[in-house]
Amino acid sequence: MTSNALEGGCACGGVRYRLNDKPFIVHNCHCRLCQRQTGTGSAVNAFIESDRLEQLSGELAEGDFATGSGGTQTVVRCASCATSVWSFYPRLGRKVAAVRVGSLDDPSAAPPDVAIYVADKPDWAPLPEGIRAFDEFYNPAEVYPPESLARLKALLDG
Numbered sequence: 001m002t003s004n005a006l007e008g009g010c011a012c013g014g015v016r017y018r019l020n021d022k023p024f025i026v027h028n029c030h031c032r033l034c035q036r037q038t039g040t041g042s043a044v045n046a047f048i049e050s051d052r053l054e055q056l057s058g059e060l061a062e063g064d065f066a067t068g069s070g071g072t073q074t075v076v077r078c079a080s081c082a083t084s085v086w087s088f089y090p091r092l093g094r095k096v097a098a099v100r101v102g103s104l105d106d107p108s109a110a111p112p113d114v115a116i117y118v119a120d121k122p123d124w125a126p127l128p129e130g131i132r133a134f135d136e137f138y139n140p141a142e143v144y145p146p147e148s149l150a151r152l153k154a155l156l157d158g
Contacts, residue, residue, distance in 0.1 A: 007056070008085070008104035010078035015058030015085055019099065023048045024148040025140075026101065028112035028128060030121035031068045037075070038084070041125035045087070045098035046110045049155060053086065053097045060085075068117065073098075095155050114143055 009016040023046035034043035059079040064072045071090030076097075077083060086097040101110045112128050115121075119135040127133050132143060140152060 006104055006106065006109055008099070010058065010081050010083035010085055010103065012078060012081035012083070014080045015060065015078040015083070016056040017085060017099075018054045018056055019046070019048055019052065020054055021048060021052040023099070023110055024151045025144060026110050026113045027098075028115040028131070029117055030115065030119075030125065031117035032120050033066060033068055034117075035120070035122075037065060041122045042115075044101040044107075044110075044112055046101050046104075047096055047098050049151065050088075050094055050097045053099065092155060095158070114138065 005021075006019045007016065008019075026044065026046045028042055028044050030042045035041060037043070061077050061079040061082075062074050063077070064074055067073050067090060069090065073090065074088045075084050076086050076088070078085065083103060084100050085103045086099045088094050088096070089098055101107050104110060112131055114131055115127050115133040116137055117135070118127065118133045121127070132138075141149065144152065
């Protein structure tokens with residue numbers, strides 16, 4: 001990532017937001033649920049503490065969907081155009097937002113750190129070069145850089 005502050009928004013321009021820090025991890029998820037929810041071969045999510053995500057404008061709507069772990073994620077969308085801008089996953093609840101990288105003004109600024117659930121990946125979907133790939137999930141202690149592990153620990157301890 002080239003900057004600590006990134007902005008993004010929805011397709012109609014009504015919702016705008018800013019990441020006030022770099023994400024602590026970016027997933028390229030190929031699970032079937034992400035494929036169905038996004039209508040693509042994978043979802044790319046930048047995980048950041050919710051208090052470092054600032055909504056600048058627009059009205060949001062939320063919907064709940066199943067996750068591969070059997071929990072429920074809350075997907076946050078623009079109330080006008082229904083573009084998905086971020087989610088809250090069950091493990092960390094609303095402490096962490098999973099921002100849809102495709103909704104960033106510059107998606108190239110938040111490349112994936114890891115590919116997950118690649119066992120479900122469509123044959124035609126390429127994996128990003130130079131990142132670790134896992135058939136399912138992984139142990140964060142084995143993948144996260146030290147700074148990201150510290151941020152995750154602070155969330156879990158808080």
